[in-house]
Amino acid sequence: MLQLDNQACFALYALSREIINHYRPLLDEIDLTYPQYLALMVLWECQPQTVNQLGERLRLDSGTLTPLLKRLEQKKLIIRTRRSSDERVVEITLTQSGKELKNAALEIPVKVMQSMNVTMEELSELRIIAQKLLEKSGRGCLSATTTD
Amino acid sequence: MLQLDNQACFALYALSREIINHYRPLLDEIDLTYPQYLALMVLWECQPQTVNQLGERLRLDSGTLTPLLKRLEQKKLIIRTRRSSDERVVEITLTQSGKELKNAALEIPVKVMQSMNVTMEELSELRIIAQKLLEKSGRGCLSATTTD
């Protein structure tokens, strides 16, 4: 009985890496890692956002985001500026090429679905359960669309 | 439509990390990381195993496993020995304390379920879909029980 739930956690862990591995060759073409791609997706939705807001959305802390965002800045995809009214917060803004990269990224998810040989229905089923468990166990800020 | 499947991948990625974060305080008590715990679980099932066999089961390569296994060896939980009949392969054997650690680890999954506030049914549902997608997209060596 105990083993069974272990396998559930492991299956999730393995599948998560498997999907990212399918993203990799496609993201390589636009010189992004999967976490960098996620950060840009959040910014494509709503912009500018603070590091804190990005972190809540992605469930990542500044120890992860700061270097990641610096790499995106080096690639001239975003700009990091301290808010003049509160010098503690760093606001992330997309550059023109950062905005334009969205067009190249749009087709990636379909290609991943094809390369993984999975259907929209399977993905939806998985997403719904995953989001339900995220809401139960964590703060549940996934479907919150915190794009104030 | 494209956003939807992105969120499926992200939900999985976020949930995977969330679960591991729930494991962390429990695994801290027995001085293990989650990947180290997984490696030991495979060894508790079947022992000894080569690095290659462990890697297939965990879907991890030697670049990840070699340092991980060296840490487990430093903790006196396993022993790494080169097979005399073929000096290329490294066989992993549990030490006595490595075997005994299973007892302390047995109760962890139930505690994780409780701390995440999820049911066995939800986990099973998730595991079944995840394993199905893993089989479709990858080599599908999850339910293979490759414990020769």
Added chain:
DNA sequence: CATTATTATATTGTGCGCAATATATTATCT
């Protein structure tokens, strides 16, 4: 039997992910 190819693991380098800590700024409270 020597050469080549294959196999198994190790090494190196990059980028997360997260805990712990540090730093700097702003808000709060006498």
Added chain:
DNA sequence: AGATAATATATTGCGCACAATATAATAATG
């Protein structure tokens, strides 16, 4: 206003993941 607390980000250190490469041993071939 000055001391204290709270907030937002940055830094450091460790352990994965994975690609690329290296090393060593075995198998296959002529």
